[in-house]
Structures are given as C-alpha cells and as structure tokens.
Amino acid sequence: MQLTGHARAHFGVEADIDQTGGTGRWIEFQVHSWRSTPLTLPQRWRLLEASPYNPLVRGVASAAFDGPPRSLVPR
Numbered sequence: 001m002q003l004t005g006h007a008r009a010h011f012g013v014e015a016d017i018d019q020t021g022g023t024g025r026w027i028e029f030q031v032h033s034w035r036s037t038p039l040t041l042p043q044r045w046r047l048l049e050a051s052p053y054n055p056l057v058r059g060v061a062s063a064a065f066d067g068p069p070r071s072l073v074p075r
Contacts, residue, residue, distance in 0.1 A: 005032040 010026040013019075020026055 002035045002037070003029070003031055004034075005030045 006029070008028045010028065011024065013024050013026045015024075015026070
C-alpha cells in the first residue's frame with residue numbers, strides 16, 4: 001500500500017504509554033490518496049559488489065566475499 005498526504009510530528013506529548021510507546025511523540029498523518037498493488041512479481045536481486053563502507057572482517061579477503069549464503073538470497 002502506498003499513501004500520500006501530509007504528516008505532522010508532535011513532540012512532548014503527555015499521553016498514556018500505550019498511545020506513544022513512552023516516547024512522548026505523536027505522528028499525525030492526513031491521507032490524500034492511496035494505492036494498493038498486488039505483489040505478483042517475484043523479487044529478484046543479485047549482489048554486484050560489497051560496499052566499501054562495510055567493516056573489514058579479519059582473516060577474510062574482501063575479494064573472497066561473494067554475498068550472503070545462497071539460502072538467504074531471494075529467488
């Protein structure tokens with residue numbers, strides 16, 4: 001579901017913990033339009049390269065990284 005509209009953040013809200021989760025913040029969202037689309041297409045992706053911003057793992061060469069275990073890759 002995709003929503004468009006206007007959001008307003010309220011801070012320092014004095015409300016029950018059930019209403020704000022104890023954060024004291026409240027988000028108000030006014031919906032202008034919405035769209036619901038079915039998930040009929042399979043999700044497919046492949047790792048092109050590891051991010052240079054990922055931390056290095058000791059004892060593992062970065063060139064040896066070939067992505068997550070195959071059992072975790074969506075097909």
